[in-house]
Amino acid sequence: MSIKIINEKCVGCKLCVRTCPFGAIELVNKKAVIDLHKCTLCGACIESCKFDAIVLTKINPTDMPFPKKFDEYKGVWVFCEQKKGVVQSVAYELLGKGRELADTLGVELCGVLLGENVKGEAQKVIHRGVNKVYLVDEAALKHYQDEPYSKVLIQLIKEHKPEIVLCGASSIGRSLISRVAIGIHAGLTADCTGLDIDIKERLLLQTRPAFGGNIMATIICPNHRPQMSTVRHKVMKEAVENKHYKGKIIEKSYDAKIYYSRTRLLDVVEEIEETVNLTEANVIVSGGRGMQSPENFKLIEDLAKSLGGAVGASRAAVDSGWKTYSHQVGQTGKTVCPKIYIACGISGQIQHLVGMQSSEIIVAINKDPHAPIFTVATYGIVGDLFEVLPELTRRFKEALKR
């Protein structure tokens, strides 16, 4: 498959040059030229050209290997990450989406659970609407280690051939699934924000942000199975719990050497912060460069307390050492999706927005009326946060009787 410019139609308007996310097009002698080294055939330029001067040439059948037979790959799997013997809520969110996908495809939804003494958790997974749970309960799997978990999951996938595997994009999930994808020669798309089915082609349509969240890409995996995706916490809605749901728990066990790990977990250190559950919070009050000093974060903490919420920080505040990284919201921090997100002294650069823009209600307090945050805020206050925050804290305390 290749792409080319029809020179006769090209007028040198440069629209495609500006559109290409990979910088692969430049104007040479007033005509567009595509650098095939950089081009990924995404087709963004084709859509943007008003003169139909760019075409994608068809696949030459001898170029691509014949698509394999995929009839034997059926089912939607969700890897149920557990920590300290408790299944994490991101797995329940994926089960919610997984059920939708499975129903569209007319196949089973299965959970995969690895751990020690987690049969009770397996039952909870059943209550979230799966048809089956594949359970591997071994002492060696108590804590996550890359090698044993990858080898077990690879084995399960090879044996039972799901067509789709979903996993939470946590620090465990991302390490695990990346390694598994290689072992089974599967396509993996990370941090998906949208998952849909193209029923005609029986393909999973995976949508995810790229370029720091500036663009969205839809990705398919036409010639390999399973199709694998990771999804971040709080992007999908949790599957509803229903204690009447029934399903099968299939216990698997393997030869001891599959559990062998070259790496050893020596210790687990928890850094307990008051705001441990930033990603679970319903209300988050966040501070940025406008707070000016670490002492001023007390204003943020007071407001958060009056609202029963958590404290977040922009990258600027964390880089300045005013708050630790566990509070950081944004592209390189946490993605949060609370009901209310109050951004104080945060300008609203795209790298921060991608971490909180799916909050239901965004409130912005900033002295600069041109701060980009106001373009996404449900309610904005242009003012001095050092005056507004204490006033809000006082009033909320009264109104909510806290």
Add this chain to the structure above:
Amino acid sequence: MNIIVCIKQVPDTTNVRIDPETNTLVRSGVQSIVNPFDMYAIEEGVRLKEKFGGTVTIITMGPPQAEEALREAISLGADGAILISDRAFAGSDTWATSYTLSRAIQKIGKFDIIICGKQAIDGDTAQVGPGIAAFLDIPQITFVKKIEDIKDSLMRSERMTEEGYDIVESPLPCLITVVKEINEPRLPSLKGKLRAKKAEIKKLEAKDLDADPDLLGLKGSPTKVVKIFTPSPRKGGQILEGEVKDVSEKLVELLKSEIC
């Protein structure tokens, strides 16, 4: 100690804008930089060399201009660099990229540790590091925020988690991906830049890699991009105006029912 650091040259996505009229990405005028997380990888590699002796080799898979990124890494203290470049690699997804890099590393020969940045800021996948480890069948430790010690071919490190960190020990050779907490990258030195200018960059093409051509580039990529679009921007709401006490009162009114 033979240290290999994998880097990627990426567009500076922090400076990428959306053209408000066409609602498309404006890439022109956006600089190419060394992926920020890879700067931490380079720094850690150089620090390990300074502590334990050895060499730091930088590798990158990319178009010919990625050579700039390699020279920048040399100016920061790396000893040598290899550019893995071929038209055949174009369109690689993370699977094909991991495969290609692992073949190149096998060509390099013996190594003790491979260091990668956590993720690239254009793809944001964080998949290639573990992918390389899987192809080379070596242990991996991801999101390393500190290397505590390396003794008798055993490395003890701190792996960042959502709650804090795990202390993980791995035998060498192994692969690690690093996060920004691990160090503070140094600035280039004048002598480093002079060395980088004169440095000879080795080049590896597809034919040099003992690789299956069906597994390279677009052809070898299980995932395919079918569409690229700009997300519809979230619309702003209303600006509350007035005195501090008035706007505060208004906001409390608007929000208080949502909180309980």
Add this chain to the structure above:
Amino acid sequence: MDYLLTEEQVMVRDIARQIAEEKIRPVAAKYDAEGIFPWDIVKIMAASDLCGIYIEEKYGGTGGGAMELVLATEELSKACGGISLAFAATALGTFPIILFGTEDQKRKYLPDIAKGKKLAAFALTEAGAGSDAGAIATTAELKGDYYVLNGTKQWITNGGEAEVYTVVASTNRAKGARGAAAFIIEKGMKGFEFGKKEDKMGIRASATRELVFTDCKIPKENILGKEGMGFIVAMKTFDQSRPGVAAQAVGIAQGALDLTVQYMKDRKQFGKSISSFQGLQFMLADMATEIEASRALVYACARMLDSGNSKVSKDSAMAKLFASDVAMKVTVNCVQLFGGYGYMRDYPIEKYMRDAKITQIYEGTNQIQRGIIANHLIKETAAK
């Protein structure tokens, strides 16, 4: 303007620029407010090999000259004219050794300075001897194998922080200006103390102190050149260092202008950016032109020095005079263009104005510079 820099000069400039933007700019306001000496920046410069860019390779430097010094000083000064002095004033204190030192002296002192391990300072000025440098009263008496120094030097940049001091003292007061000599003195030598740190209007991240010599014994090998050469050492040193001061002024002016243009684009009055008002645009154009002219003078002067041309006094005086007067004019106008915000210490621009003033005063007041230039003009005409 393209000054046709060599690749290596571009590298020096780029590294200095990166240090200025990434390391100096974030701390400039704090170091200015609290008078903090930028040892952390010195360490970063040392790690990037910048401390030795004007020192020969055989002494551990990178073998550049005045041009490299000027490029680095200008870039650093764009972010802070005070922090850049730790580097620029060290150069001033090192030139006497480079120009007049014996091989042994160079081998002893230059490597540590080139590696950024030690800073240097130059000491001529006294309470009673500013422009009238010949009136210095600090004495150096030869007693056996030692010179014994007595006296006080005033307003010495890097005083107290530097390890290496090049000091001009009088060996024969009767001979006036012809009776002085230059010496290398190290911090820690007995009888060498420092006065209090001065509280300055600007360049507050730079340390300025008195040097107090009370029967300070220094080995007689520490003399630079011979007795009687003191003022020649000083004058030749100033010829070399004036482009550096001028570069500091150019940097301060450029830094102020850059902040101002950005501010004017963002600041809206009467429904538009104030950068669209013609009267203000004319101010920007004039400032930019004058800064470019001063830069061109400075670079030309530096190139002259590097070519080995020692007849540079008039030209380096012109460069220093012009660049510092421009810096003062530009920074005052920049404060004006910022309006009320220009007067507020919360905003970065007033610092540039405070920093610029000293460039018209030290290293030879601009009145002295004018005198030097006029004298040369007259001599040249008389010779025709």
